[in-house]
Each structure stands twice: as structure tokens, then as C-alpha cells.
Amino acid sequence: MTTDPLAPLLALADVAAAVDRARERFDQALGHRALRRNGGQVAAEVSLRSAVASAALEGAVHEREEVRAGTVTDPVLQGALRVAGALPGLSELWPKAPRQALARLHVLAARDIVTEAELGRPVADPVVAARLDGLAGLVAGGTKVSPLVLAAVVHGELLNLRPFAGPSGVVARGAARLVLLASGLDPRGLLGVDVGHREREPEYVGSAGAFATGTPDGLRSWLRHYMAAVEVGADQLSAIGDEVLAAA
Numbered sequence: 001m002t003t004d005p006l007a008p009l010l011a012l013a014d015v016a017a018a019v020d021r022a023r024e025r026f027d028q029a030l031g032h033r034a035l036r037r038n039g040g041q042v043a044a045e046v047s048l049r050s051a052v053a054s055a056a057l058e059g060a061v062h063e064r065e066e067v068r069a070g071t072v073t074d075p076v077l078q079g080a081l082r083v084a085g086a087l088p089g090l091s092e093l094w095p096k097a098p099r100q101a102l103a104r105l106h107v108l109a110a111r112d113i114v115t116e117a118e119l120g121r122p123v124a125d126p127v128v129a130a131r132l133d134g135l136a137g138l139v140a141g142g143t144k145v146s147p148l149v150l151a152a153v154v155h156g157e158l159l160n161l162r163p164f165a166g167p168s169g170v171v172a173r174g175a176a177r178l179v180l181l182a183s184g185l186d187p188r189g190l191l192g193v194d195v196g197h198r199e200r201e202p203e204y205v206g207s208a209g210a211f212a213t214g215t216p217d218g219l220r221s222w223l224r225h226y227m228a229a230v231e232v233g234a235d236q237l238s239a240i241g242d243e244v245l246a247a248a
Contacts (some may be wrong), residue, residue, distance in 0.1 A: 006143040006153060013031060014218040015125040019146050019223075022230035029234040036242035037248070045240050046192045051077070051084040053171045053198035076167050079109040088189060091181040098139040098175075099132060102163075105174045110166035122163040131161055139179070147183035151176040151193075152226035156211040162212050171195070186210055197231025204229070 010016045052064050060076035067077065086108055095100045103120035110119060122128060135157055136248045143150055145232055158172035173194050180186040180193075203225050211222035 004143050004145065004159055006138065006145045006149060007225060009149055009153075009219060010145065012216055012223065014130055015220055015223045015227075018227035019148055020245040022148055022227040022234070023146065025231045025234040026186075026237075029237040029241075030190070032238055032241035033230065035190070037140050038241075038244045041244055042237070042240050043188050045244075046190055047084045047087075049236065049240075050173075050177070050192045050194040051080040053192070053194040054170050056171075056198050057081040057173070057194070057204070058167045058169045059153050075112040078172070079113065079167055080109060082108040082111070083170055084177075087174060087177055087181055090178060091187070094159070094178045094182040095140055098136040101178065102132075102158075102171065102175060105171045105178075106164040106166075108172040109174070110164065114166040118165045120164075123165065128161050128163045131157065133164055148186040148227065148230060149181035149223065150183070152223050154179055155209060155226065156161065156222050159221075160212040168186045171221075190237050191230065192236050193226070193229050194233075196232030198230060199232050200225065 010019070031094055032042075048068060049064065052062060052067050055062065055074070055077040058076050058080070059072050060080075062072045062074060062077055066072050067081075068234055074080075085103055086104070090101050090104060093104075102120075107120045122132060135154060138150065139154065155172050157174035158175055159169060162168045164171055176193065177186075177189065177191075185191075207218075207221040207225035210218035212218070
């Protein structure tokens, strides 16, 4: 019997409890009344806020209402919006051909930022290629851990590898959201984890650097941050639901 390569992560101190807490918080948010009749409207708002947060984490900081008004032409922000909009359509491809889906995310994120020749093509590095293959194996059924843990690992690994030129963080965050959509944990794209990363940005940056060390403490730091960001995303979902009901 093959051992699950990600199972040991749940044995790290406080990680399993943090995963359970994050899942419970999201499940509670999914019971919001606004999702019964206005689910599409809520999902669109989560998508917008996620894109704004992801672009900001890449250094492209813009006010949400200006983005909503369509007045921001910044290419990083536009790429983040394209990625957010494309995720539902990529959720079926993701577990079957994750490297193809990653290439598509990069084309969407990096258009007008990198050269045509670089779009959708990982950097030519055998170490990067091998680790992308390993990641693709996990995504394609190589682990049975919670999708929240797999999303955290995909996110952290892509941030660390930077396999694509340009705004690779936007690609990493998009891929993590794809894990949640494709797994069925968040099929409607209602969990704005990137909002949590943005709200806790110093911790996000620090724990991502810790993840890159590969040490147990580094992995634990990143996983605990990721679950805290999930809780922020769940609270954001409830807040958006409140706003939608108030405006109805």
C-alpha cells in the first residue's frame, strides 16, 4: 500500500486542528441565507475581491471600487481578474492535466507583461520541471488529504518554485483556488482565501519563506497561516452575504 506523501503534514503540531477549524468555519458560512437566492451574485463578488487581493500581493494595489468601475488598466490587476474569471471553466481540466491548466493560468495572468514566447511555458530548469511533475502527480490523485491541505501545498510550492516568468504569485494563488473548486470543497468559488492572505500579508510572506525551507517548522508555519486565511475567507463570505441581503 502506497503511503500518502502529504499525510505526515497532519501530524505537525496544531495543523490537523487548524484544518478542522478552517473547514468548520467555511461550512458555517455556506449556510448563509444569501446563498440560496443570490449565490451567483455572492460568487461574483468573492471573485472580484480575490482578484484585487491577489494583484495587491503581487504589488499592484488598487481600490476595489475603482476596479469594480472598470477604470484600472494595470496589467497585473487585469491578469488577476482574468484568472479569477477562468477558474470555474478550468476546474474539470485541473485534476486531469494540471500542467496544462497551469500553463493556461499563466497565459491569462501574464499577458501584456511577459513576451509571447514566455507565455504558458515554464522556465527551462530540470529541478523546476521535476518538482512540477511531482506537484502534478499530487493534484491528479496522488494524495487523499483534505483539499485545504493540498491547496496550501500547491500554493506554497508554486510560490517557492516561481516556474513562470512575470506574476507567478497570481498563478500560484489561482492554482490553489482551483484545488478547492475541482475537489468539490468549494465548487462555486465562494471561498476568498486570497483576501485572507492579503489581510495577513506579513504573515503570508514570512510563512511562505518558511515553507521554502522544507523544515517541519517551516511547513507548519505555512499550513497554519493558510488555514487562518481560509477562516478570513469564510468570514468574508458571511460579510458579503450580509451586504447582498441588505441591498436586496
